[in-house]
Amino acid sequence: MxxxxxxxxxxxxxxxxxxxxxxxxxASGRATLSDISAGPIDRGIRDADPPTAPRSAATRIARxxxxxxxxxxxxxxxxxxxxxxxxxxxxxxxxxxxxxxxxxxxxxxxxxxxxxxxxxxxxxxxxxxxxxxxxxxYRVHTMLVPNDPLFPRQWNLSALGMERAWDIAPGASSSVVVAVVDSGVAYRGGLVRFNGVAAGGFPALGPVDVPFAAAPDLGGSERIVTPFDFIWNDPVPLDLDGHGTHIAGTIGQATNNGLGVAGIAYNVRLMPVKVIDGEWDVIFNSPFFGTDDVVARGIRYAADNGAEIVNLSIGREGGPAPAVRAAIEYAVSRGALVVAAGGNEGNRGNAANRLADFAREIDGMVAVGATGPTGARAFYSNTASYIEVAAPGGDMRFGTTGGILQQTYDRDVVDRFSSGVARFGPPRFDMFVYGYFQGSSMASAHVSGVAALLIQHGITRPAALEAALKQFATDLGPAGRDNEFGFGLIAPRNALRGMGLFR
Amino acid sequence: MGVAAAVPAAAQAPAGEVTVRGFADLGFVSFQARDSFEALFGSSSAPAAGGGADVLMPRGLFAQVRISRVSRTGQRVFVFGGQAFPLDISETLTISPLQIGGGLRFARPAWRVVPFAGGGLGWHRITEEAGFSDESEIVQETVTGYYLAGGVEAKIWKWIGAAGEVEWSSVPDGLGQDALTVGAAFGETNLGGFTVRAKVLVGSW
Incomplete structure (x- = not known):
């Protein structure tokens, strides 16, 4: 031929x-030098940091x-x-x-x-x-609108009435698997040698040995199931960003352990699936990028490996995403609920998150808008016809503590590229803080956590889960569905309580 | 009235007399809201027990007051696409109807049994309680309906008799008014049903 x-x-x-x-x-590649690390270093609550500029595609290190x-x-x-x-x-x-x-x-x-x-x-x-x-x-990025100042309170969980919801469904169980399709998760320790290349105006670091540790508040490795890294094409989805770790915390942070913060479905098993390349993945010249095809593969992988919920706290603007849509439809057909961030462009032109804008057409996929601590729509949260429910995503216009608090890396030792060449140096991924993030990413994680509780409680079909989340949502904004909140703020306890004959 | 003239003395209150008798009954009710009850309680029928009093009047007329009780325990559900997902939260429903009505007893000299038919109004006191409920979530309300009933009765011994009765009741808009209920999910709104019961009658005949 x-x-x-x-x-x-x-x-x-x-x-x-x-x-x-x-x-x-x-030019790329990494080698695990040791599976043993010196252990995580807890650096406390970061509630007094000065505000940091939100990351966007424009500020990313170019590829x-x-x-x-x-x-x-x-x-x-x-x-x-x-x-x-x-x-x-x-x-x-x-x-x-x-x-x-x-x-x-x-x-x-x-x-x-x-x-x-x-x-x-x-x-x-x-x-x-x-x-x-x-x-x-298209390159896909996290839906986080990063951080600023503080408050050591998880107002977001109280806003959802989680305390009473947990009375009914205490944290789901290990039989429920939630895939965190994101930037990876800090789920294990080790020392990994990377080769830093010149990128974004920074000099090449050459070979550097980078320490990793598991997030102390996430629980043990027994909570992790079939991890995979589609950025480095290996089964070790180390988080080189911190976003995925924060998201995993909201979904399933260990709770009632006398340590740190709570997560919603704190007994589930987590499946870290890395499909987003952070800045350090770029600097270390990862072989794959967070593009639609990689995201689609990650979603399919999660569905093939038994995930019942696929959390997509990621997204992008631009053209349509048929590859991702097909993957989501595949995941739903395999019995997985797909929860997607609604988008963070609400105050910047309101461009649709193209990984979520078809959610209304798929029974078993939910697109989530974000609310702040007052219950109003968060300033960045997209308004769109595809928004189906709302959940706390944080709004740091009310101060740092208006964000969503979870454990993740100490950005001081991660974002070594953010303060100019003079301070540029190798990162550490073994130092943790409790930090506030905001974004529809965070909102999506809440919905995934609540969906896990519903699965544990008996609602197993993706379309039924979506219906329960929407039907029991507390209507906000104009009566009925609207483009800010969809059907309203999710109401975990009401959804878990279900229907009786009269109420 | 023709009916009264045909009733023998043994089965009909003497002309001009009013007598009272009591009764207790046991039966099964099959609810019209079949899907709703099956989803919550695994069955659309339930045993029912009750009792009351008849006032027998001249010309075959009678008046009746009856109270009864139906109670079922199941679990709450979420309904989607006609499928009920049990949620492992207990659900206890108690319906206590108070029925007031009347009718006619069709006695004939040659009959050992007396047919009867009647109807009336019912006030259905409902209590719905679920696991994890707080005070505000316990339902206690009364809904109103009506019923038609008929059957046959027979004197067994002195002042004791027995009866068999069927009843059709309707309680329009008795359920399904809240959108987030099983009745609304199945499009069922009537709390009524069809009841078959046996009665023991005690009193003057």
Whole structure:
């Protein structure tokens, strides 16, 4: 069979992409030097930190991307039954070439000219009869609107009446598995050697040995099930950011242990699935990036490995996300409820979170808006027709303590890239604080935790879980569903109590 | 009145006399809200016990007051798409109807049994209590309905008799008024049902 002739740029892109897909980028890699760490260092509550600027795509350390998506490749789903020849014909017509089918995926990654208009190329491909959909590889980021000052109170749990909800369902049980599809989780210790490359104007660090520790308040390793890292393509999803650890805490932080803070479903098992590359993943030149295809694979992996809830405290703006949508539909079909952050662009143009904007069309997926400590919509929380319920996400306009408190890394020793080159140096991931975050990420985590309680209590179908969350929600804003709060603030106790004959 | 003239002395209050008798009954009620009761209690029928008094009047007329009690224990549920998900929270329902009505007894000289039929109004006192309920969540209310009943009775010995009775009752809008209830989920609003019961009658005949 003759292969189509490819432009040189596409051929080069194909080679680069193959390296990327196989995790064999020569400049990246990491090695675990020791599984034993000196142990976590608790640095207390960070309730007096000065405000930090919210992170956004614009402030991220750059990778090979443009307009929010990677250059040189697309995600393509071929129609069922399309022959190899038909696929090659469709691709050649758009100047593309197939590279490989990733694991946990029903789509292909194809190489195109990096200089091409990726949206136009995707549209051209999508117009071919052999192609079901095609899209750029949009980069996905966490939905956190980071931190500021303090209060050592989890007002968010009281706002949901968790104390009374726990009377009925004390923390679910270990039979319930919640996948934290995020930046990883600080679930284990060790010493890992990375190779720091020049990035974002910072010099190359070269080989550095980075200490890790498990978050002390998260509980033991027995709470972790089938972890996987799609950024480093190995089963050790170490959190190099802190977001996923914070999210895991809200969902299932160990509770009634006389330590730190509480989580909602504090007996569940957590499945850390890393699909987001933090700044340090970039600096250490991880072989994979947090793109739609990686997120889609992470979701499918979680569903294939028994997750009953898939928490997506992540998102992106830009074009549609058919690959992620298909993965979510797959997860729902496998019996998993998918909970997605509604988006943090409410005060910046209100662009939709494209990983959540189809939630209303999927029974078994819930998109979550965020509220602050007064019960009002958080300033950043998107208003949209796809918002289905609301939950506390924090609002630090009311002070640091208006955020959501959970344990995560001490950013002083993690964000060593945020204070200029003079203070740039290797991070540590073994120092923890109780810190306040805000974002629809946090709101999503609350809903996932409550859903876990409902599963433990007998509501097992994803669509039924969604219905219970919506039906028992406390209506906020205009009567009935609205674009700020959806059906309202989730009401865990009422949902757990269910229905009687008269009340 | 023709009916009164046909009633023998043994089965009909003497002309101009009013007599009173008591009764106790035991039976089964099958609720109209079949899906709701099956979801919560595993069955749409329940045993019911009651008692009351008849006032037998001339011309076959009678008046009746009756109180009864139905109680079921099950577990609360969440209903979605017609499927009930049990939530492992106990649910106890007690219905205590007070019925006041009347009717006619159709005695004939040659009959050993006396058919009767009647109807009336019912005030149904409801108590619903669930596990983890606080005071504000315990339901105690009264709903109003009506009923039609009929059966046959027979004198067994001196002042003791027995009766078999069927009753159809309706309590429109007796349930399902709150959107977050099982009745609303199944679209069932009537608390009434069909009852079969046996009665023991005591008193002057």
């Amino acid at each position: 003759r292969l189509p002739r490819l432009p040189p740029a596409v051929a080069l892109g194909t080679l680069l992409l193959l390296g990327n897909l196989s995790g064999q980028d020569g 090979r991307d443009r307009g929010g998506h990677l250059e040189g490749s697309l995600i393509v789903k071929f129609a069922p039954g399309a022959s190899g020849a038909a696929r090659a014909r469709a691709l050649s017509g758009a100047g593309a070439a197939v590279t490989a089918t990733p694991s946990h995926a029903d789509f292909e990654i194809v190489a195109i000219d990096p200089a091409a208009d990726h949206e136009a190329a995707a549209a051209l491909l999508a117009g071919q009869p052999e192609v079901e959909y095609a899209q750029p590889r």
